[in-house]
Amino acid sequence: MALLSFEYSELKEINKKDFFWRLYTKAFDEEDLLSNAAQVAYFFLFALFPLLLFLVSIFGIVLGSDKELRTEMFQYLQQTMPASAYDLVKSTVDQVTESSSGGKLTFGLLVALYSASAGLDSLRIGLNGVYNLAEKRPWWKTKLLSIAMTLGLGALLTLALGIIFYGGKFVDLIFEWLGLGLESPLVIGVLQFAIMAIVLVTMFALVYSYLPQHKKPGWTWITPGAIVGIILWLVLSFAFRLYLSYFNTYDATYGSLGAVIILMLWLYLTALVILFGGSMNAVLQEFTDPEAAEAGAIKAHAKEKIANPEAAETKSVADKKAEILPSVAQKDKDDSADEESSAAGAKPAVVRSELAQTNGAKKSPLKLAIGLVVGLVENIFSSNKKR
Secondary structure, eight states: OEEESSOHHHHHHSOHHHHHHHHHHIIIIISOHHHHHHHHHHHHHHHHHHHHHHHHHHHHHHSSOOHHHHHHHHHHHHHHSOHHHHHHHHHHHHHHHHHSOHHHHHHTHHHHHHHHHHHHHHHHHHHHHHTTOOOOSOHHHHHHHHHHHHHHHHHHHHHHHHHHHHHHHHHHHHHHHHTOOOOSTHHHHHHHHHHHHHHHHHHHHHHHHHSSOOSSOOOEEEOHHHHHHHHHHHHHHHHHHHHHHHHOOHHHHHGGGHHHHHHHHHHHHHHHHHHHHHHHHHHHHHHHOHHHHHHHHHHHHHHHHHHOHHHHHTOOHHHHHHHHOHHHHHHHHHHHHHHHHHHHTOOHHHHHHHHHHHHHHHSOHHHHHHHHHHHHHHHHHHHHHHO
């Protein structure tokens, strides 16, 4: 179990321009996260209501009463979801729970759990593509994994809401016993914010650590992709709610379907943020792990070979690696040059200096700038042609 996925010294050595260019090409050219996020959001929509019904049933079975914690859950959904989407979710869950008896809801737990796992199934497929991994586990193992992850996330949310609800009452009792009184809700607000931050970090760590088929799966608390994903999710959710509060034309245009469309858009942004965070972690692995860099180059070369066989015939995997990961490829050349010079008895530093001078003579800053602009324009036009 590690606290951080990458050390600061490793991140410091990464060329920032190469990193952001590689992240752009991987996210929007090689993997097409926009289309993958739409697929994940489609299954998220089917999984959302079974998941909420499952949580409501868990509240009633484990805690004896689900009314207070269900109200607490709706309050947090109201803070993150757009207003129209929240009204749709709340009214649907209330109608189902009121029209169904406790026995029926308990009997439907397995069905709700199985349906809710469909969203994690689609997310697993998307993250496997982002991390350049091939799914080799049988379908029943992946389905059990998705169900177990759904159970884990549901238990985590239940625990967090229980701590927030009953923890607030516990803090009130402590302040009353000390005779201080809690007139300001600042302490409760800080406690709730800290708990929700821990829950979000744990959920992202759970998804990124165990959902894809990593060669060496292991628990990592904090990853750069998780931090960026959480921040982006909060910012986009707030911006989307702010936009709808001033320019909500969906209801006027689509009528009763406006709430469904808004819910789909919010789920689409959520899926896009999760996949983008995974892409960032995958690119960092390519810059720090030789096996991940080789896998990324092989996948990019294979995709280019399918899209443009004639151009790909003149390129090897090493050439593609030098194209998408120039700093990593240059480091490999330096290492191989060090090995050759050590075998020949020469000094590695001298060879590296000669290589640097040669590269500097061949690639002036003006040529690099022109090549970057030409490559960007060429990438945009090639993307439009693909579409």
